[in-house]
Amino acid sequence: MAVELLKGNEAIAEAAIRAGLEAYFGYPITPQTEILEHMARRMPDLGRAFIQAESEVASINMVYGAACTGARAMTSSSSPGISLMQEGFSYIACSEVPCVVVDVMRGGPGLGNIDPSQADYFQVTRSAGHGDFHAIVLAPASVQEAIDLMVEAFDLAEKYRTLVFVVADGLLGQMMEPAQLPPMKPVHKNRPDWALTGAVNREPNIITSLELNAPALEEVNLRLQAKLAEIRKHEQRWAELWTDDAKLVVVGYGMSGRIAQTAVKQARREGMKVGLLRPISLWPFPEKRLSTLADQVDAFLVIEMNAGQMVDDVRLSAGGQVPVSFYGRMGGVVPVPEEIYHEITTLYEKLTSGE
Amino acid sequence: MHEEIIFAGFGGQGVMFVGQLLAYTALAEEKHVTWIPSYGPEMRGGTANCTVVVSDEPIGSPVCKHPSVAVIFNNPSLEKYEAMVTPGGLLVVNSSMMVHPPTRTDLEVVMLPATATASEIGDVRVSNMIMLGAMLIHRALVDRATVEHVLIEKLGTRKAHLQAINLTAFERGITLGQTQQASV
Structure with missing residues (x-):
């Protein structure tokens, strides 16, 4: 693969596609709209799913649904849009389905502006939604690192059955610099055994974030916390x-x-x-x-x-x-x-x- | 070599494109390079600008407070950026759009009628190539042959009809840059 001059947002989108992304759902917001635009151009041509949803709330719930079938699914947004998705993040975390979300942060609070920011740090690292959980959060500092971490994000999401954020700021999203894209990986068609695939010749799988019995929900939480402890032990990265x-x-x-x-x-x-x-x-x-x-x-x-x-x-x-x-x-x-x-x-x- | 160049003007003057052309050219010569646009409200009517960093070494910050080169396409940009250029830096000004000449005495200043020359050639939109040609005479960041090669590649077959006029403009910029000895 040749070194090309790539814009951060487009590189993020193309890296996700080459990592075997099967379904993208999103809603436009500056400064990450080039991700959605790139997906709109590329995904249908590759026979994969692209939907511009009616809102961020719809986008994240579509990601949740697609991921329940074992498909590699993602969305991308910027700060105010990420706030709208929080309920979905929490459901995804409790349901333990692998999903990837890109947040190209912009100035806040509120509608703020469209300039670069890192003000969503608390939001994405603490829980990104109600209830006790953490998502894995990866923060690239160059277009090349954004590409590499997008690929890794899907692997980590599947390895731990968790939500993974890749967070950039508007500057990285808009910047162009030389970088190298990975080779194209095909969409993986083998579905994990927990996935919802129609329950032909097997007992139905159930994926839910609802558990009305308190001791049973505490068990769910203990399992989630044990997983988070593993992630905390093995996945600390820095330069x-x-x-x-x-x-x-x-x-x-x-x-x-x-x-x-x-x-x-x-x-x-x-x-x-x-x-x-x-x-x-x-x-x-x-x-x-x-x-x-x-x-x-x-x-x-x-x-x-x-x-x-x-x-x-x-x-x-x-x-x-x-x-x-x-x-x-x-x-x-x-x-x-x-x-x-x-x-x-x-x-x-x-x-x-x-x- | 490490230069931080700002290109600034109105939307429509090809400011973003010429910055990208320099970035693509630097990549073709295997130099380190970053390109960042100004975006946001500034894009809608005010000044448009982009910053290109070209270096022999890996680039840390792609943003800078004091560029070493400013390529200025209009008067509002001159008013905004003249003061920011680092002492000893280069200021290239489109004198066709200038109201008052620059006042800094600690800069190399090159003034050329880029818009008037572009109109004369036949398309006001190629003033960006004139400005780039003149800049490269005073800061030889990349080879002019590489610029021409990359320009032809970027225009592609769809815009092949624009090759000749862009190359002519680039040549004129080089000539103007040579005759316009930088005043220090």
């Missing part, structure tokens, strides 16, 4: 740079992690012992690595395009061992490397002057 001798580690995910990399590189050039940790899985959060780093570094600086959300997870992982500072921009404003560099130097001077 890091220059952490070996770092006194200060900057933590940022997605585009803010990537923008921070330019600032950290500048600080390194000037002799400051600064490193970068970029969480790739936001849930499970890479708490083990953060916790180990907390033994080595003097401070963390968290960069986000929100008022400070992931910073809570960094503080929990650091366990009060070292100070955790925060710098963020809100409302669709993207931080530039100069601002982050300024934060780094201010903090670094304090650390090294022994204050």
Whole structure:
């Protein structure tokens, strides 16, 4: 496969198709509409299902239905649309059907604007709906990583029978850069044994999120929690740079992690012992690595395009061992490397002057 | 080599396309490159712009506060971006659409009548190729032969009738860029 100049949203859509996506359901919203448009162009030609639903609520319930049959199904939206889907996420989590959802976040709260944001961190990592659950949340920082994580999202969703989010911001969705798409995988026609396939010559399968008997529902919850504990143990992902001798580690995910990399590189050039940790899985959060780093570094600086959300997870992982500072921009404003560099130097001077 | 270039003008001036053309060309020469558009309310009537980063090294931030090159197609964009260009940077201005000349003295400034020249050639829409040609004279980020090759490929058979005029415009931009010695 050749390296091509690809737009984030289109690359995400094409990667999902090549991962064997069988059914896409969605409703347009900026800044992710190119995903839906790409699906509209490609899926019917490939003999696969594409439906532009009447709303986000309908989209997610169509995904839920298709996934119950064992088909690879997904939807994509942006922040306000993701809010509308929350009931569906919770039903999917309880029913344990594999689904993939892309959230290309935009400035909020409310209708907000269409500029890049990371303000849905709490929403997607905490539960993304009512009841006790977590979805796996993956956050790419480049068009190539978005492609790779889309493919992985389907595998993880099926492995754990869970909901997987791939979260980007409007900047990654709209950006073009060189990347390589994977080869086309055919749609897998073999259905898992739990799937609803017509119950010919077998007992009917039941997929439901309703359990009126309290002890029985507690059993369901215990099973879900055991699964989440497995995911938390095995699926923590991150990338890091220059952490070996770092006194200060900057933590940022997605585009803010990537923008921070330019600032950290500048600080390194000037002799400051600064490193970068970029969480790739936001849930499970890479708490083990953060916790180990907390033994080595003097401070963390968290960069986000929100008022400070992931910073809570960094503080929990650091366990009060070292100070955790925060710098963020809100409302669709993207931080530039100069601002982050300024934060780094201010903090670094304090650390090294022994204050 | 690491340059952060902003292309800015009105919607319809081919600002997004010329940025993408530079990005495709950089990829063809196996350089690292990112392209980001401005989008949102700005697209509907105001200024349209895109930022292209071209580098020999992997690119961290695709956004920048102080571009090293600004290619300015209209007066509102000149007013907005002149102040942002990094000292010692390059400012390429479409003088056909300019109300006041740039005032910065710490930049290389190239002014050329891109819109007037495009009209003269026969299509006002090719002012973008004129601007790109002139820019590449002062910042040789990519080879002009690669630009021509990629342009022909991107226009494809459907827009093959636009090849000649775009290539002519690109040539004129190169000539104008050469004669318009940058004033520092």
